[in-house]
Amino acid sequence: MKEEFLHYVWQHQYYDKNELRTEAGELITVLRPGRRNADAGPDFLDARLQIGEVEWNGAVEIHLRASDWLRHQHQTDKKYDQVILHVVYTADQDIWRTNGSVIPALALGPRIALALVNSYRNLVELPPASAVLPCGALLDQVPVITRTMMVERALLERVEQKAEAIAALHAQLDDDWEATAYHALAAGFGFKKNTEPLARLAKALPLAVVRRHRHEVRQLEALVFGQAGFLAETEATADDAYIQELRREYEFLRHKYQLAATTMPVHEWNFLRLRPANFPPVRLAQLVAVLHARPVLFSALLTATDIRTLEQFFTAPVPAYWRGHFQPGRPGKVPALGRSSLHLLIANVVVPLRVAYARYVGQPELIESAVALLEQLPAEHNHLTEPYEALGFVHQSAADSQGLLTLSRSYCQPRQCLRCTIGSHILRQNLLVR
Structure with a gap:
């Protein structure tokens, strides 16, 4: 199991909350789980919890084992003094802040549905059932609209990433x-x-x-x-x-x-x-x-x-x-x-250039018109997109191609199923299974 799985479980609160207690026995009420921190420091910021009779505002740190806190040297890093709860899969020891005060710990291992853990392992850790998608054999659980929305999201991520590179170039x-x-x-x-x-x-x-x-x-x-x-x-x-x-x-x-x-x-x-x-x-x-x-x-x-x-x-x-x-x-x-080269130039130069400019001048309608150009271009067929077609994904234009390419490279190949709405949908099917 990877630590990212616990991040996912805590972020979406996918665990048994009945009689939630710290390792010391104090009742916990999660008023706000916090927001993911993309920078250095604790994993979740701005969390709001009631522990015992006291309401706390601060950070939440997540590890597979409580002892990982020491292995990562957090006990000497003042950025982690703001942690109000240490969420772990296994609580194997107490941990403390730089001033020596013990941080309450919550062990989620016994509270996560076994079916959810097994589904996660099938998606992320075991050899994939499909040569392309870890979830290939489970796609019949996923509505077409969910697949379509994920491809559209991947398309926008690809366009935005290219536009950010253009924006950086523009600044230089x-x-x-x-x-x-x-x-x-x-x-x-x-x-x-x-x-x-x-x-x-x-x-x-x-x-x-x-x-x-x-x-x-x-x-x-x-x-x-x-x-x-x-x-x-x-x-x-x-x-x-x-x-x-x-x-x-x-x-x-x-x-x-x-x-x-x-x-x-x-x-x-x-x-x-x-x-x-x-x-x-x-x-x-x-x-x-x-x-x-x-x-x-x-x-x-x-x-x-x-x-x-x-x-x-x-x-x-x-x-x-x-x-x-x-x-x-x-x-x-x-x-x-050739025409295929012309279309690649439009997709990889014109569209991101227009999106970068639209963001610069604050005209979101220009972003829509730029992405619409991709919908006018024919689909690109290659070894990365063809398996998705075989699995029933819509692939009618370059917009679909760009989305599928990003889905493959950014999600399926690195098995980032927890960040993918398709993978999340499959995991959610197992939440009520015990």
């Missing part, structure tokens, strides 16, 4: 939304495998420099590929006149803008297990095309009203050389940016 860029859009766009073209290198490239090539040379595609190309480290002379490019020309252009611009210190080494880019169409030089060429064709980034991404307009925004002809080369000096026919 002195509240410049155009620069924020540039950095988010660059990272988006990394398509997961090269998100971090492209984010670093945006830092290595400031938007102010990009703006000065946006109209001259050859100069823009030289800046992007040069700062990315792809214009260094190699055996493959020794006789490539085009790359040599870009290299000369880049050397001039690098000196002019003092960019040498931020030039990226080519080994930072990831090629392993990527199809040639996803190679970093191909994605860089597509980024160059957008930066050259779209003079304004943020307002265009913010105001587009439909998916078709956004698809057109990201669809721009790449420089001719990169239509026939996967890497500098290595020819091959390169396909254009």
Whole structure:
């Protein structure tokens, strides 16, 4: 059993409260269990309890064994002097505050329904009955509306998490939304495998420099590929006149803008297990095309009203050389940016950018319209979403896909069943079973 289970039981008060007493025999009445503490210190703050004849306001600390208090060194930490009740599964010894006063203890072990404990262990601790969901074999206990609401909650968590990253980026860029859009766009073209290198490239090539040379595609190309480290002379490019020309252009611009210190080494880019169409030089060429064709980034991404307009925004002809080369000096026919890639850019760049802006200006209706874009996109089918479909989850749009991906990565894979409304529903079915 994990301590988080006791947190769950105490938070929801899922235990027998009849004749509730401390280990010393004093009656306990829980007037308010407190609120979960996400920071350092006791587990629940602002609790209100009556112990014996005295009403207490303070904190509640939770452990599997009372002796864990000593193992965690709480007896020397004054933050824990505010604890008014020590809730444990097993009370194996007394514990005390820094001044030596004993803290009342409540042992919940005998008060938790065995069926609830077994259900928890089946979900979280034992090998899962389903290859994907620990609760897969128990889903028939869960109403469809409960599943749907959990997927919607997971979707909003994913969007909010991405929006928070955008907001942090916006703060770092002195509240410049155009620069924020540039950095988010660059990272988006990394398509997961090269998100971090492209984010670093945006830092290595400031938007102010990009703006000065946006109209001259050859100069823009030289800046992007040069700062990315792809214009260094190699055996493959020794006789490539085009790359040599870009290299000369880049050397001039690098000196002019003092960019040498931020030039990226080519080994930072990831090629392993990527199809040639996803190679970093191909994605860089597509980024160059957008930066050259779209003079304004943020307002265009913010105001587009439909998916078709956004698809057109990201669809721009790449420089001719990169239509026939996967890497500098290595020819091959390169396909254009596909619809699935366009939709990933909308989901991972446009939607969180809009949500971050909506939060910044205090316009919640913009959040709704941003999430609505995901409902217009087709569902994404992959090895993470397909098992949920087999189990009967609705999967009709990218909004469903994003929710299912978060459900898988944040809840099912780490077996965070206690934080999931589906898992909680299954556990509640066992509360009255003894």
